[in-house]
Amino acid sequence: MALAGAFDRLDDAELVAAARVGDAVAFAGLVDRYHAPLLRFLVRLTGNRPLAEDLAQESFVAAYQHLRQLADDRSFEAWLYQIARNQWRSAYRRQRLVRFLSLDWLTETAREQRFGELRTRDDHGERDHIQRALDQLSSTLREAIVLHHLWGFTALEIAQMLNISPAAAQKRVSRADAAFRACYRALTGDSSQ
Amino acid sequence: MTTCDRFAPDLVAYLDHELFGARLGYIEAHIQFCPVCQARLRAMRDNQRLLQEHTPLYDDPRARARVKERIQQEALRPQRPWLTRSLAVVAILVLVSAALLLGPPSRTAAGFPLARFLHHFGPQNLPPPSLQSLNQPAPTDQTDQAELAHLSFSAVIPTDLPGDLVLSQRASDQPSVIHLTYHGPNYLVLRLTEMSAADADAEDSDNAQRAVVDGTEILWELNQRRQEVYRVTWLRKGVFFSIQVMESETIGIPQDRMRAIVMQVMTTQDSQ
Numbered sequence: 001m002a003l004a005g006a007f008d009r010l011d012d013a014e015l016v017a018a019a020r021v022g023d024a025v026a027f028a029g030l031v032d033r034y035h036a037p038l039l040r041f042l043v044r045l046t047g048n049r050p051l052a053e054d055l056a057q058e059s060f061v062a063a064y065q066h067l068r069q070l071a072d073d074r075s076f077e078a079w080l081y082q083i084a085r086n087q088w089r090s091a092y093r094r095q096r097l098v099r100f101l102s103l104d105w106l107t108e109t110a111r112e113q114r115f116g117e118l119r120t121r122d123d124h125g126e127r128d129h130i131q132r133a134l135d136q137l138s139s140t141l142r143e144a145i146v147l148h149h150l151w152g153f154t155a156l157e158i159a160q161m162l163n164i165s166p167a168a169a170q171k172r173v174s175r176a177d178a179a180f181r182a183c184y185r186a187l188t189g190d191s192s193q
Numbered sequence: 194m195t196t197c198d199r200f201a202p203d204l205v206a207y208l209d210h211e212l213f214g215a216r217l218g219y220i221e222a223h224i225q226f227c228p229v230c231q232a233r234l235r236a237m238r239d240n241q242r243l244l245q246e247h248t249p250l251y252d253d254p255r256a257r258a259r260v261k262e263r264i265q266q267e268a269l270r271p272q273r274p275w276l277t278r279s280l281a282v283v284a285i286l287v288l289v290s291a292a293l294l295l296g297p298p299s300r301t302a303a304g305f306p307l308a309r310f311l312h313h314f315g316p317q318n319l320p321p322p323s324l325q326s327l328n329q330p331a332p333t334d335q336t337d338q339a340e341l342a343h344l345s346f347s348a349v350i351p352t353d354l355p356g357d358l359v360l361s362q363r364a365s366d367q368p369s370v371i372h373l374t375y376h377g378p379n380y381l382v383l384r385l386t387e388m389s390a391a392d393a394d395a396e397d398s399d400n401a402q403r404a405v406v407d408g409t410e411i412l413w414e415l416n417q418r419r420q421e422v423y424r425v426t427w428l429r430k431g432v433f434f435s436i437q438v439m440e441s442e443t444i445g446i447p448q449d450r451m452r453a454i455v456m457q458v459m460t461t462q463d464s465q
Contacts, residue, residue: 024268028261035260039251044244049251057260064264130247149241150248154209155202170202177237178201184243 012076020067027064030076035060037151038084044146045088047131055091059084081151082161085143092139133183137176144169145176197229204234208241343368346389346432349462355453356446358383385458386435390428406455413448422451430462 010018010029018026035056042052062083063076070079134142147153153161159169184190203220206212212220224230345368353359358375365371369392373385402413411427423438423446436454438446 022268024264027264031257031260031264035257036250036252039253039256040248043251044248053253053256056256057263060260061263061267064267130243145240145244148205149244154211155205156209156211167202170205173205174201177205177240181236181240184240 013072016067016070016076019064024064027067030063030080031060034077034080038080041081041146041151042084042088044131044134044150045142046091047135051091055084055087059087062087078153078157078161081147081153085161088143089139129184129187132187133180136183137179141172141176141179144172145180148173149177197227197233200227200230201233204230204237208234208237344371345369346387347465348387349432349434349458349465351457351461354383354457356450358454382438383454384435384437386437388433390431390433404452406452407459409459411455413451422446422448425451425455427455429459432462434458 010026012030012033015026015029015033019030038059039052039056042055043049046052046055059080063070063080066083070076134146137145144158147158147161148155155169155173156166158173159166162169164172200220200223203212203216204224207217207220207224224234344365348371350363350371350373351360354375356377358377360373361376362374363371364374369389371387373387375383375385377383402415404411404413406427409427409429411425413422414424415422424435426433426435428434436451436458
């Protein structure tokens with residue numbers, strides 16, 4: 001994603017190094033870089049836009065507070081994801097997220113019009129089916145498929161993040177994919193192979 | 194279950210370009226002649242495309258601005274240098290030692306350093322502290338106590354757990370769930386979450402191991418690197434329990450110690 005401003009040319013490690021010595025503006029560069037993809041990821045995990053925004057905000061604050069704990073050889077992106085994942089799992093257990101099709105998708109239309117991203121009603125229907133299919137998965141499988149299919153992490157990277165073996169991660173992604181496919185087809189009435 | 198199910202995880206690795214050498218050749222050859230795996234691979238790519246194309250990128254400048262504002266607030270908060278904290282610890286130690294040197298002030302507080310300290314240095318118009326008053330829950334716990342009355346199940350609340358873990362906080366934001374936080378030495382924090390079994394849905398995990406404690410099947414989740422437990426769950430007498438090591442999954446505690454903690458919770462449940 002293109003960044004506006006002086007942080008375009010700096011990579012994550014350089015921004016992290018600057019933020020570690022108190023440069024909050026450098027950390028804001030990381031917020032610019034990762035807020036949108038993190039929000040996208042959390043919206044799919046939670047199915048709830050306001051909650052996803054809160055979790056994204058808390059994730060960035062936690063990352064800023066614990067920046068010194070990030071090992072030099074570790075990717076900020078993967079670390080941020082891990083924080084967001086922990087925030088989500090805590091919220092999931094705490095609030096027992098209500099799984100139903102929320103009205104967020106409706107309010108989203110208004111937001112998207114404002115940002116010039118108006119989509120067709122059919123596209124929203126597709127998104128509803130996707131979200132409902134995701135909501136039917138266990139939190140473990142939902143996390144696996146969102147990480148792999150949406151965020152683009154490989155099974156090996158997921159294994160490192162979740163602290164499981166690569167084989168377990170591959171198996172989990174495979175199971176998540178099959179479960180999602182079954183749920184999605186049941187919702188859309190698609191009986192194709 | 195098809196004969197090709199064993200290849201399913203390999204298809205993920207193939208999709209990730211994480212197969213190499215002979216294994217890559219073997220899987221590629223298999224895919225070429227196996228319609229089931231071809232369909233699976235195609236479906237997996239379709240799912241990826243579906244999720245990516247129909248999940249918008251939420252570029253919300255206002256939400257981003259709110260995050261930056263929080264970060265600025267964090268940056269402006271005064272940081273306590275380690276020296277200040279060390280001095281505070283030394284000051285407390287000096288005061289408590291002074292109280293100890295002054296000797297036992299009363300029968301009720303005899304032998305209890307904090308009670309002696311409060312007797313000598315606390316407000317004189319308060320009654321002398323007793324062990325019972327010192328063991329009362331913290332004010333936040335008292336607030337939560339009212340909420341506990343609305344719980345839809347019989348919560349189990351041990352005041353301490355093996356390993357010097359002391360109950361530090363209780364919270365219940367809905368009738369079917371209660372969260373108990375225990376603080377121990379070396380910054381170890383455990384969260385015991387209990388919920389009505391009727392509202393619990395078990396989460397699966399490839400990392401979990403099964404064991405039996407006091408006739409109840411429990412599920413361990415082990416830290417791969419250190420072979421320590423970071424989470425354990427079980428269902429017993431209508432309550433779903435979950436104990437988790439807080440802050441990080443890379444921190445765990447030894448299995449025998451976690452077993453003792455689980456035992457203590459079960460014993461507390463039996464005794465009520």
